[in-house]
Amino acid sequence: MKIDLLQIKIGNRIRELRESKGISQQNLAAICNFEKANLSRLEAGRTNPTISTLYKISEALEVTLSDLVNV
Amino acid sequence: MKIDLLQIKIGNRIRELRESKGISQQNLAAICNFEKANLSRLEAGRTNPTISTLYKISEALEVTLSDLVNV
DNA sequence: CACGAAGTTATCATATATGATAACCGCTTA
DNA sequence: TAAGCGGTTATCATATATGATAACTTCGTG
Numbered sequence: 001m002k003i004d005l006l007q008i009k010i011g012n013r014i015r016e017l018r019e020s021k022g023i024s025q026q027n028l029a030a031i032c033n034f035e036k037a038n039l040s041r042l043e044a045g046r047t048n049p050t051i052s053t054l055y056k057i058s059e060a061l062e063v064t065l066s067d068l069v070n071v
Numbered sequence: 072m073k074i075d076l077l078q079i080k081i082g083n084r085i086r087e088l089r090e091s092k093g094i095s096q097q098n099l100a101a102i103c104n105f106e107k108a109n110l111s112r113l114e115a116g117r118t119n120p121t122i123s124t125l126y127k128i129s130e131a132l133e134v135t136l137s138d139l140v141n142v
Numbered sequence: 143c144a145c146g147a148a149g150t151t152a153t154c155a156t157a158t159a160t161g162a163t164a165a166c167c168g169c170t171t172a
Numbered sequence: 173t174a175a176g177c178g179g180t181t182a183t184c185a186t187a188t189a190t191g192a193t194a195a196c197t198t199c200g201t202g
């Protein structure tokens with residue numbers, strides 16, 4: 001798979017999980033201690049996130065890292 | 072979990088999977104198109120890898136990304 | 143209309159992951 | 173002994189992720 005596509009899939013997965021919990025980007029970002037603009041960037045697949053960033057999100061969403069990257 | 076510990080766990084997971092396939096760091100690095108020194112660094116948990124790096128490794132090891140980060 | 147909430151995009155500085163090279167260790171073996 | 177393999181560590185340059193701020197749009201609602 002192309003890396004760009006991977007990033008987009010990961011972003012979509014985050015959005016999917018976030019929306020399934022009914023929380024806003026603003027909210028999730030706050031829980032993770034980063035800015036909503038940065039989360040927007042992540043969900044859009046415009047960066048190649050590090051595992052620590054994904055881990056923080058997985059904790060906030062109460063899913064495993066495995067589940068978060070299950071794309 | 073502390074991020075440092077996460078990195079170490081990921082590194083150990085890579086090593087575990089690599090050794091279970093009986094291939095060397097040198098070999099795996101070559102398949103992934105990076106230097107053995109860089110893989111050594113990753114397995115030692117001395118960096119916070121990006122999802123694209125982990126993805127390349129998962130492909131080379133013929134496991135899913137989910138499986139690779141299942142720590 | 144005015145306001146706020148939610149999200150997007152651009153931009154910048156800074157931290158750090160990555161790619162690459164070289165030197166080194168321990169071990170095996172020809 | 174010498175050479176090669178597997179692995180580690182240090183170092184450097186470069187690319188890029190992250191943190192932060194600001195401006196903007198759209199939508200809903202008082």
